[in-house]
Amino acid sequence: MISDDVVENLLDEGIGFLESKSYAKAIECFDEVLFYDPQCGEALISKSHALYGQRHFVKALRYYRRAVKANDDLSDVEYHRLLLAKSSEERDSFPKLKRNIYAGDEHFARGEYEKALKNYKKALANPSKLKEKILFKLLNKKASTHLKLNDFERALLCFNESLNALNNDYAWYGKGLCEYELGLDGACESLGHAVKLTKAQLLEKGLILNELGCFEKALETFEFLLENHFREDETYIKALNGRELAAKNLV
Incomplete structure (x- = not known):
């Protein structure tokens, strides 16, 4: 399991890039933090400011709303008002x-x-x-x-x-999920192609692979998820249980 220090250092690095107006590098750091912790309010609000700096106002507003939903203390009336005005102007200019x-x-x-x-x-x-x-x-x-x-x-x-x-x-993940829901062959293979996913998607992928008896691929998925998780929450517990089931069936 990844340590809190790694996540905190990434967040600090991103804020440093944001302050120096290196917006693309800042967003890379914030995205990595959000992979580890999708509800990290500081990363969400900081990404909003970086997107604003890139003049992507509609996206900045979206991340601001996510940040406030994650942590109401991050609410900023003036910034929100500015985002609403700027995003409205941006939409009007869209093709x-x-x-x-x-x-x-x-x-x-x-x-x-x-x-x-x-x-x-x-x-x-x-x-x-x-x-x-x-x-x-x-x-x-x-x-x-x-x-x-x-x-x-x-x-x-x-x-x-x-x-x-x-x-x-x-698309491979979605294809595998549909094949699973429709009872079609090929779900294990399709899901096996899907690697760069969110944690929620990785968890679902692993659970489905276990259910379909694809225990080796399930074990790999759960181990990757657990290595890149940093708090003992519901996702962590489900991944632990999933890994244990996959490992038991491979013995």
Whole structure:
């Protein structure tokens, strides 16, 4: 299990980069902290300020809201008011494609999945005109919305399209999850390709692999998760139990 000192040092390093206006390097540090601790309010608010420095006001507002949700003491009325004004100006300047994507993201964040789906479909109206990097991410967004609606067949189609656009870990994870939910062959193999995931996704991946009897891959997943976790919470306990089950079945 990673120590608190490592996380604290990363946060301090990121704040140093933020103060020197090295925003990209600061964000790298904050993202690493957020991998270890997704609810770290200081990392969330600091990433918001770094994104503001890059003039990504809509994203900065999103991270500000996450920070305040994680820790209400981080609420800053003046900064919030400034973000609202700047993000509104930024949205007005967006091309139609980007407006649909951001509108979809906001609906998704509020749990308005049908509305999010409509916006993502509009953004995907002419997929041949989209660059690979935008296309696979947008297909993943659409697929994730289908997942929230428990429409695993359509989600699987979107994840396959995403993989055709560009090989990526999240689409492999989503593909494996859909195959598992639909009782199809191939879930173990698909999940095995998915490595760069959030901790919640890694935990779910490991639990599914255990359930499907893919104990070696499950053990690898739980060990990686435990090595990169830094507090004894519910995720840690579930990963410990999952590792124990996988190891027991490999004996």
